[in-house]
Amino acid sequence: MKRFVLKDYEVLNITNGDLNRDAYPDAVMVLYKKGEEKTSNVIDHPEKRPLLILLGKADKTYKLAYRNDNAVYCVDCGGQMGDPFMEIVIKNGYFSVEHYGGSAQRWTRIITFKFNAANKKWLLHKDGHEYFDATAPDKPVSKVQTGKNFGNVPFEKFNIYREQ
Numbered sequence: 728m729k730r731f732v733l734k735d736y737e738v739l740n741i742t743n744g745d746l747n748r749d750a751y752p753d754a755v756m757v758l759y760k761k762g763e764e765k766t767s768n769v770i771d772h773p774e775k776r777p778l779l780i781l782l783g784k785a786d787k788t789y790k791l792a793y794r795n796d797n798a799v800y801c802v803d804c805g806g807q808m809g810d811p812f813m814e815i816v817i818k819n820g821y822f823s824v825e826h827y828g829g830s831a832q833r834w835t836r837i838i839t840f841k842f843n844a845a846n847k848k849w850l851l852h853k854d855g856h857e858y859f860d861a862t863a864p865d866k867p868v869s870k871v872q873t874g875k876n877f878g879n880v881p882f883e884k885f886n887i888y889r890e891q
Contacts, residue, residue, distance in 0.1 A: 728756065731779055731791060735761055739776065739799075744817025746849075747792075747842050751783030755815045755822055763802045773801035773888065776812070778824065780849065780882070793849065797886040798824055798838070806830050820844075821852065834858050840882050851880035 732738060736758040746753035756779040760766070767774035775796040781789040805811030805828030813825040820842035827835050834856065841852035852874070859867040 728754065728781065728789060731756060731781060731789070733758060733777065736777070737761055739812065740815055742815040742817055742822075744822070746780060746817060746820065746822060747782060747847070748820045748844065749783075751785065753783045753817075754781040754789060755779070755817060756781060757799050757812065757815065759802065767801045767803050769801060769803045773804060776801065778815075793883050795883050795885060797888055798882070800826050800828075800836075800887060804828065808833070811836075822849070829861075831861050832858065833861055833864075836887075838885070838887065840885075849882040850874075851877060851882070851885050 728741065738756060739759040740757040741754055743752050743754050746755070758777045758779070760774045763774040776799040777794055777796045778798040779791055780793040782792045783789055800811045802810050805826070807830035808828045811826040811828035813827050816823045816825065821839055823837050823839040825835070825837050837855045838851070839853040840849040843850050853871060854877070855869070855871040857867045857869045
């Protein structure tokens with residue numbers, strides 16, 4: 728999988744699973760730019776973290792299916808909580824990008840994409856936010872948007888930095 732790592736980048740996370748419901752194991756790889764903690768500025772210049780969808784092949788190699796540089800928050804996008812990236816979860820043709828951040832006002836954001844077998848693409852399935860005060864964590868406010876709210880958004884067109 729090293730061949731998919733871009734110049735001046737490192738692997739932040741690799742998660743394996745069945746992304747396209749076939750017989751071969753697939754992977755989602757998240758990359759980060761070397762030294763991003765010094766060069767990223769959440770307001771003016773967030774260092775992008777490419778997310779790669781890698782599909783498994785019969786010869787046990789992978790091919791790059793899609794790349795999106797706007798599906799994972801930057802290193803300093805989490806506020807005082809630090810790097811907001813938590814993990815990638817893959818299950819039955821779905822994958823989710825999970826984030827957590829804030830300070831006294833905490834938040835989570837879980838963005839889920841679903842494989843569409845008809846057009847062999849991943850579409851935005853759900854975009855969920857939860858907000859809560861650290862002094863009252865048992866009183867969260869949730870907001871979940873689905874295709875009814877945003878229509879058909881292909882994975883490669885999704886932009887986490889766009890205002891909700």
